[in-house]
Amino acid sequence: MNKIKVLIVDDSIFMRKALESLLSGEPDIEIVGLAKNGKEGVEMAEQFHPDVITMDIEMPTMDGITALEMIMKKNPTPVIMVSSLTKEGADATLKALDLGAVDFMTKDSQSFGGADIEKGLKDKIRKFARNKGVLRLFSHSSSSQSHQTPSYKLSGTLASHTPNVQTPFAHTAQSGNTDGSKRVVVNKTGIKRIVALGTSTGGPQSLQRVIPLLPADLGVPVVVTQHMPPNFTQSLASRLNTLSKVEVVEAQGKEKLEPNVVYIAKGGYHLKFKKVGPSVYTELSTEPSNVFNIPGVDVMVDSIAELYGKECLGVIMTGMGSDGCKGLTNLKRMGGTIIAQDEPTCIVYGMPRAVVEAGIADEIVPLDEIAARISYHVK
Incomplete structure (x- = not known):
C-alpha cells in the first residue's frame, strides 16, 4: 500500500511535533518532511512531492501565504492552512483559500487532544490525498476570482x-x-x-x-x-x-x-x-x-x-x-x-x-x- 506523504510546515517546534505525533501513528500516513519556514516548505515540496501539506501562516524568512502561492505554481498540492484564531489569522486564511488552499485548521487549545478533531484532520488528509481532482476545483475558483471585478459596491x-x-x-x-x-x-x-x-x-x-x-x-x-x-x-x-x-x-x-x-x-x-x-x-x-x-x-x-x-x-x-x-x-x-x-x-x-x-x-x-x-x- 502506498502511504500518504505529508509535509508539515510550521515555525513552532511544538506544532511540528504535535502534528508529527498525531499523524505518524497512522499506518497509511508517512511524514516526509518537517519545515520550519515557508522557504524550506517550498524546497521540500519540490524535493519530496508530498500528497498533502499542512502550512502555518505566520513564519519567519517566508510566510505561509507566499509559500502557498509558490507551491501552487510549481507543484500544485492540497494544502491545509494552520491559522491563529485572531481576526488577522482569519483574513489571512480566507486569502489562502482564495489562492488554492483546500482547507484550514486553527491553532488553539482544542486543536489537539480532542478525538473528533484529530479524526477530522486525518479524514481530511486522506480525502484530499486520494482526490487530486480537488485541485481542479480550487484552480477554477482561484482563476474565476482573480478575473472578477473586485467589488460590486x-x-x-x-x-x-x-x-x-x-x-x-x-x-x-x-x-x-x-x-x-x-x-x-x-x-x-x-x-x-x-x-x-x-x-x-x-x-x-x-x-x-x-x-x-x-x-x-x-x-x-x-x-x-x-x-x-x-x-x-x-x-x-x-x-x-x-x-x-x-x-x-x-x-x-x-x-x-x-x-x-x-x-x-x-x-x-x-x-x-x-x-x-x-x-x-x-x-x-x-x-x-x-x-x-x-x-x-x-x-x-x-x-x-x-x-x-x-x-x-x-x-x-x-x-x-x-x-x-x-x-x-x-x-x-x-x-x-x-x-x-x-x-x-x-x-x-x-x-x-x-x-x-x-x-x-x-x-x-x-x-x-x-x-x-x-x-x-x-x-
Whole structure:
C-alpha cells in the first residue's frame, strides 16, 4: 500500500511535533518532511512531492501565504492552512483559500487532544490525498476570482456589473435518482420566502461562487451556516459583502430578517429565529451544546423550518459529515424544497451525499448553477 506523504510546515517546534505525533501513528500516513519556514516548505515540496501539506501562516524568512502561492505554481498540492484564531489569522486564511488552499485548521487549545478533531484532520488528509481532482476545483475558483471585478459596491452604490447567471432550467426529476453526479431539477412548487443554506469544508471558496451571483433584487432573506470559528465568520461575511450585490452580514442576534440580505451564522453560536408579530428576528444560542458543530446546520434549519415550513428553500453544499440532513429531512416533511450540490463540484461530498442518499433532495445541481436555482425558486 502506498502511504500518504505529508509535509508539515510550521515555525513552532511544538506544532511540528504535535502534528508529527498525531499523524505518524497512522499506518497509511508517512511524514516526509518537517519545515520550519515557508522557504524550506517550498524546497521540500519540490524535493519530496508530498500528497498533502499542512502550512502555518505566520513564519519567519517566508510566510505561509507566499509559500502557498509558490507551491501552487510549481507543484500544485492540497494544502491545509494552520491559522491563529485572531481576526488577522482569519483574513489571512480566507486569502489562502482564495489562492488554492483546500482547507484550514486553527491553532488553539482544542486543536489537539480532542478525538473528533484529530479524526477530522486525518479524514481530511486522506480525502484530499486520494482526490487530486480537488485541485481542479480550487484552480477554477482561484482563476474565476482573480478575473472578477473586485467589488460590486462602489461607495455604497451598486455597481452595474451583472454576473453571468445561467437561465434556470426546469424539468421533472426522475424518482429514485440518488446519483450525486447527475443533474436533477424540478419545477417550482410555490414561491419560497426564505433560503437556508448549509456548508462546511470547501464552503468559504464555494460560497464565493454562489452569493455574488444572487441578484440585488432577490426579494427574500438568505440564512447561512458555515462551520467556522469566531472571527472567521466575520471575515467571511465582509469578504462576501465586497463581492456581492446583496448585502452580507454576520448575524449578531435580534436583527429583523430583511429581503436581499444574507445572514452568516456567527462562529461559536447557533443561528436561530424568533417570530415577533409579522416579523422574524435572528437569535444567537450556544444550545444545544452537545453537538460537534457550533454553529450547526441542523439547528438553523430546524428553527427556520418551524416558521416558514413549505415556503423555505433548503440548500446543502460541500462539507464533511452529515450536518444538515436531519434538519432538511424535517423541512422536507413540511413541504419545503431541497437543493443539493452535486458530487463532481464538491470539495468534500459528505453533507450533500447524506441528503441525497436519504432521498430528500429535490434537486442535485453543480455549484455554479446553485445561484440560478435559488433565484428560480424565490421569484
